[in-house]
Amino acid sequence: MSALSRRRFLELTGSATAVALSASANAAMGPNDKFDLVIKGGDVLDPSQSLRGKRDIGIRWGTVEAIEAEIPAARASKTIDASGKLVMPGLVDLHCHVYPYGSAIGIPADELVQFQGTTTVVSAGDAGVNNLAALRRYIVAQSRARMYAFVHIANNGLSAFPVAELYNIDNAQ
Template sequence: MQFDLLLKGGRLIDPAAGLDALRDVAIANGRVAAVDADIPADSAAQIVDAAGCIVTPGLVDLHSHVYWGGTSLGVDADRLAAKSGTTTFIDAGSAGAGNFLGFRRHVMERSKVRILAYVNISFAGIFGFSQTVSVGECSDLRLCEPREVVAAVREHRDVVVGVKVRSGKHAGGTSGIAPVDLALEAADQAGLPLMAHIDEPPPGRSEVLPRLRKGDILTHCFRPFPNAPVFASGAVRPDMRLARERGVIFDIGHGMGSFDFAVA
């Protein structure tokens, strides 16, 4: 047989190739070997009828928490990969400089899928977050040391894609805007983007947004009030438009919370 596997009759969506059409996809030796409108069925050892299905390159999850076993909110990336079609998970700051090596050795390097990560500005990462426990990792600014983050980035540059900060009443207590400024300092020194999370004021959206640079990410962008991106009327707030024009990236980051259907 020429091919090991043939996905037949599916809707192939390949953004890199600008393709959205019915195509057959043939696999040989674990790699895509052919893409065509009609690949003969007798050329493959196994046929999968993909009619009515979307066939796409592996998806990238921009905002995940996969420090499984190391943090209470971590999930097992390998268990989710096949059913979600995700082949790359980007962890959004589960680990900080103090435990990033453990995250790498015990999760990232053992995973069958590709895992990249943002390093949390907090030395311990997101250590106290569950349904019943909520201890903000930035509530004590002694944990937020840019030099430690920069050192961790240098050590793990091949898997680190940015710096993460969670700010607000829950994540930062009375720290205000300081965690954001410290995270920006670390991101600037490391030459990487910042992903910023805002929960409830302080700080407010109006304090965080102007600080974000081109390429930085505002996650949980469809938050409920008071940090919602829209007015009660539904009109988009001017500072959101200005940030978008400046090149700030908006991440939905929907999951267990931090998302409002009415706002979206």
């Protein structure tokens, strides 16, 4: 048997990588592994999958791992009965203020989203061109919520309440 050539090594490792990446996320869970939470019997509405119907949702490590017609209660560490309830994926809040240290009215996004059923927020002008990089680095990068931002017309964003950044027209450069 000859030594493994570089070409053959790349073929084998490339094939192994392709197989590993093409496996579904559910393959990581065995039939006896437990979900952290199972939401049972809710009327699931998910437009991204053209799905509307009674389903069970299995969640592990804060991520939806399975949406199935029936997940046995024995596979759940905790169960929530959602019978008669509408269950949807996280919604998008298109106007919020989530820059607590750069804006006078901002609150942390991770404190906001858990109470309103959203997973994605849009910062409505908390930052201007001068402090947008800080918003991205210190707020967006450290938040579990998905965040987008509108840039405020004033170069320093919502720096004071209610509209102090607009008293000086030079801020709108």
